[in-house]
Amino acid sequence: MDINTEILENRIFAEIALGDSASLSKTISSDDIALFSYISGDVNPAHLDKDYAASDLFHHIIAQGVLTAGLISAVLGTKLPGPGTIYLGQELRFHAPVSPGDTITAKVIVTELIPEKHRVILDCHCFNQDGKDVLSGTATVQAPTEKISRPAIALPEVRLLRHEFLRNLLTKATSDTPLPTAIAYPCDETSLLAVTEAAARGLITPILVGPTSLITAKAAEYKLDISAFRIEEAASSSAAAKRAVALAHEGIAKALMKGALHTDELLHEVVQPGTGLRTGNRLSHVYVMDVPSYPKPLLITDAAINIQPDLEDKHSIVLNAISLAHSLGIETPRVAILAAVETVNPAMQATLDAAALCKMADRGQINSAILDGPLAFDNAISATAAAQKHIISPVAGQADILVVPDIESGNMLAKQLTFLANADAAGIVLGASVPIILTSRADNDRARLASCAIAVMMAGAHG
Numbered sequence: 001m002d003i004n005t006e007i008l009e010n011r012i013f014a015e016i017a018l019g020d021s022a023s024l025s026k027t028i029s030s031d032d033i034a035l036f037s038y039i040s041g042d043v044n045p046a047h048l049d050k051d052y053a054a055s056d057l058f059h060h061i062i063a064q065g066v067l068t069a070g071l072i073s074a075v076l077g078t079k080l081p082g083p084g085t086i087y088l089g090q091e092l093r094f095h096a097p098v099s100p101g102d103t104i105t106a107k108v109i110v111t112e113l114i115p116e117k118h119r120v121i122l123d124c125h126c127f128n129q130d131g132k133d134v135l136s137g138t139a140t141v142q143a144p145t146e147k148i149s150r151p152a153i154a155l156p157e158v159r160l161l162r163h164e165f166l167r168n169l170l171t172k173a174t175s176d177t178p179l180p181t182a183i184a185y186p187c188d189e190t191s192l193l194a195v196t197e198a199a200a201r202g203l204i205t206p207i208l209v210g211p212t213s214l215i216t217a218k219a220a221e222y223k224l225d226i227s228a229f230r231i232e233e234a235a236s237s238s239a240a241a242k243r244a245v246a247l248a249h250e251g252i253a254k255a256l257m258k259g260a261l262h263t264d265e266l267l268h269e270v271v272q273p274g275t276g277l278r279t280g281n282r283l284s285h286v287y288v289m290d291v292p293s294y295p296k297p298l299l300i301t302d303a304a305i306n307i308q309p310d311l312e313d314k315h316s317i318v319l320n321a322i323s324l325a326h327s328l329g330i331e332t333p334r335v336a337i338l339a340a341v342e343t344v345n346p347a348m349q350a351t352l353d354a355a356a357l358c359k360m361a362d363r364g365q366i367n368s369a370i371l372d373g374p375l376a377f378d379n380a381i382s383a384t385a386a387a388q389k390h391i392i393s394p395v396a397g398q399a400d401i402l403v404v405p406d407i408e409s410g411n412m413l414a415k416q417l418t419f420l421a422n423a424d425a426a427g428i429v430l431g432a433s434v435p436i437i438l439t440s441r442a443d444n445d446r447a448r449l450a451s452c453a454i455a456v457m458m459a460g461a462h463g
Contacts, residue, residue, distance in 0.1 A: 010082030013118040013143040022080035023107035063098040071106035084144025092137035161292040173453035182253035184244035188260035198452040237261035245269040257437040281431040282316035303410030320430035336380035336399035337373025350405035426450035
C-alpha cells in the first residue's frame with residue numbers, strides 16, 4: 001500500500017451505489033507487528049517472542065488482529081467513502097492468523113444505504129495471498145456530503161531501533177556466580193546506578209571502595225539500596241583507586257569498575273609495577289557497539305586510552321580486541337584497519353600502519369582473525385560502498401572490529417554512532433590481569449549492564 005503520492009478523492013453519499021467496492025493490499029512485516037506493539041502497548045509474546053510463539057497455538061509469530069482490521073479503516077478513510085468519512089461502528093470476526101510475510105488485501109462492498117444521516121453499511125473482508133479469508137465483518141460509516149480532493153500527506157520515515165545483541169549478551173552473561181568487582185570511588189549517580197543494576201541482574205558482587213560516609217550519603221540521595229554491599233574505606237579518589245587495584249591484585253576482586261574518578265587516576269594504579277595488574281600487554285579500550293542499522297556488534301578500538309598509537313601499540317590493540325571478540329563468541333573476527341582512504345599513501349601514517357598490520361597477520365604475528373586495511377569507514381561497514389570502489393576484500397562491508405588511527409577519530413566515531421545512530425556502547429579496558437569496566441554519564445541502563453556483562457564473559461573465558 002502506498003498512498004503517499006496519490007490524490008485522495010472521496011465519494012459523497014449521493015455518488016455511492018449498492019455494490020460499490022474498494023480495496024488495498026499490504027504485506028505485513030515483522031516491523032509492522034513490532035511497531036503496532038509499541039503504539040498499542042500490546043506486548044503479547046505471541047506477537048514478539050519467537051521462542052514463545054513456537055510453542056503456542058500457531059507455532060510462529062502472528063500479527064495482532066486489530067493490525068489487520070486497521071487495513072479496513074484505511075480503505076474507508078482513503079477510498080470508499082474516503083476523506084470526510086466518520087467511522088460509526090464495526091463488527092469483526094477473525095478466521096485465520098496473519099503471519100509476517102503475508103500479503104493481506106482488505107476489501108469493502110456497499111450493502112446498504114441509509115439516507116437519514118447519510119449512513120452507509122459495508123461488508124468487509126481481509127484475505128491473504130492464497131485467497132483465504134482471515135477476517136470478515138460489517139462497518140457502519142457516515143459518508144461525507146462535500147467533495148474533497150487533495151494530495152495524500154507524505155508519511156514520515158519510520159525506523160525501528162533494536163538492540164538485540166546487548167540484550168542477548170545480558171542473557172548469556174547471567175550466572176549463578178556473580179563476578180566479585182571492586183568499584184573505585186562510586187560517589188556519583190552513574191556509578192551507583194551501574195552497581196545496583198548489575199548486582200540486581202546477578203552479574204557482579206560489588207565491593208564499594210571509597211569514603212563510606214560519602215558513598216552512603218549519595219546512595220540515600222539517589223534512593224539506591226546498597227545495604228547488602230561490602231564497603232572498603234578509602235579517604236580519597238586516589239586512595240580508592242589504589243585499594244581497588246589491590247583487591248584485584250590479591251585475587252579478592254575479579255574485575256574493576258571506574259566510579260566518579262578520572263580514568264587516568266585508576267589506570268595509574270593499574271600499571272604500577274609490583275602492585276598493579278600489568279600482564280605484559282598494552283592496555284587498550286574497546287567500545288562494543290550495538291548499532292541498530294548494522295547487522296552485528298561492532299567493536300571500536302581504541303577510543304579512550306592510547307592517544308597516538310604507533311605500529312607496536314596498534315599491534316597490541318588489535319590483539320586485545322581479537323581476544324575480546326573471541327570471548328563474545330565471534331570465532332574469526334573480521335578486523336578493518338581504518339584510515340581516510342583505502343590505498344597506501346606514504347604521506348599518511350595510518351595507511352602504512354594498516355598495511356604493516358595486515359602483513360603481520362600474513363606472517364602469523366596476529367592469529368585467529370581476518371585483517372584488511374587500509375579501509376575507509378564506509379568501505380569497512382558497507383558492501384555497497386566497497387563495491388562502488390571495486391574493493392575486493394573478505395573484511396569490507398562486514399567488519400567486526402574497527403581499529404582507528406588515534407584516540408580522537410575513535411572517540412568521535414563512537415560518539416557519532418551513539419548520538420546520531422542511536423547505538424548503545426559498552427566500554428571495557430583490556431590488557432590488565434582483570435577486565436576494567438568503564439561507564440559514562442551518557443550511558444543508558446542497557447549499556448551500563450552490558451559493560452558489566454562483557455567483564456563477566458571475559459572473566460569466564462580466561463578462567
